[in-house]
Amino acid sequence: MTDILANTISFNETIDKLNGLYYPFMNHLNTELFYTQPVLAFFSSTQAIVGDTYPESVIWDHDKTQRFINMLSCYRNDIENERQAFIYQESQNKRELEQYMHSLTNHYSRLLFIRIDLKYAKETRHHVSIEDFDCHMRKFRELISNKKTCFEYLQGNAWALEQGGDKYGLHCHLLLIYDGSKRQNDWHLAREVGEKWKMMTGGLGVYYNYHDTKTKQDYERNGRLGIGMIHRDNPKEIENAILSAAYLTKPEKVEQYLKVKVSGMRTFGHGTFRTAKRRGLPPISK
Template sequence: MYQNVQFQYNPYDQLYHEAEVLAGVDHFIQEVCLGGYDLYHQNLMIDLQKLVQSFKPIYNADFSYCNSVLIFIDVVKIIDYTLSLMPQANYESIVCFDEMTVWHILTYIQSLSGCIQQQLIEHQQRELKNQQSLFDYASALIHHYARTLVVRVDLSIKKEYQALYNIQAFNQALEVLHRRIADQDTCFSGLHGYAWALEHGISKGYHCHLLLMYDGNIHQQGFKMGQWVGECWEQITHGCGYIFNCNHPDYMDTYEAMGTLGIGMIHRHDENKLNNFLNYVVPYLVNAEKEQQHPRVKDEPNMRSFGKGQINAKNRRGL
């Protein structure tokens, strides 16, 4: 696959937000590989034209992309070459490609379906590994302290501002948040442990699931702490951030009625709530079955999509 494409990138020329476009590209390539599009599909070239036109402004040669996007980059090269042979052609001309060119594009994508399958397998393996690591970490903490206040929030960007937040901008905001957590100041004081997972949704764009485990002797109000964290996120994102507070009373009442409530104040000897926390709350943070939520792009090769705190062995009983 080609990786030296020289598209022109202008960060101020984004008609679509990056997360939405890349999710669309990923879906399109997967659909072609699964047979959702064929040579005579009515919307094949219309959909492809729209994706190409929206992909060009958000492409960044310095970013690392997943396999499906790399395949699409190759498709764009084929399209650019084809257009160069057509007099006075532009991207509107994509819908006029002859049958042989369309067949060439489809067969090229389908020939690389193994790369898409490998992408899915790697995502599932990575999530299962992270899930086990988080389970061990959270289990050790929740059983160690007499009572723990568990707070769950989802951090994202308001819909109207998502075009301003590509993966680099969102990741920079997360790094500021991580430093605040590490410093344990303001809304992160009295924190025993934490974990976070970055996801890439189709409608929500880039978002972060955040799990916070506070000292239950210092903090008792989960909803209030969640709101405080939300204010911190809004400050970091200069008012563009959006937060969903899972500790809202109505939300917690729903799960309590279902018998699956695993957030809020948890006492060490409350087996029911402990089990709910470990079997429902923790696995959701890194869920291997959420196949369409994996990040499709990294702003740097070592960018992480999951992280957690560390247990200080000096403060652990029996170690």
């Protein structure tokens, strides 16, 4: 919808998109889900024009398409307000995540930072609904909280859910932070986590492991290596680790926020830093 409002798509392309997308959209519309303003604007604008006509009978000609474009412009402010709200929330998330990272890196002498993207195979992702994604992520976060198997010695975590269009689909950017005195092999550990995701999704899931040698060498060559072992007494490592974590909360990734959500669905979160003061525990010396 934003490309139509911004006039970055031709009139004929709009006709083609309407004829290609309207019927499948109406066929999958679920009133129990929560949609973003561009999606709601599309629904409201099309319904104002075609009314109760069966979706499979609708043909978007020149006249209907022009009326649709005119109607869509009425929702420009709603769409922009939602966009600004997203940018503000991401800025808040970024600030909160940075504080969390500082607490962890100040407390432990060394931490193992693991970055991994959890997603779905291109061939099967069309079988995965937003309800499936929410269910998979809830279960996976439970596994993370239990701190068993590949999550043992985990001291912190953060995650962000996104929707990356046809190329990436629904996916999760995941950051796991382990006690560096207990865990060392970052590539192997990231692989274990990824395989856990594949197993839990019944083979639908795939993952991207950032910890192969070439990727890390590229980051290091550019002075931006912020994954792997991070030492408290190395300010550059700490700076890079926090910058790497901040990718989960980039306000400019506005086109990748979820277009549809289930009730109560969270799209960002992180662990809680345990302090001796809060829990009456002795300081943790590492």
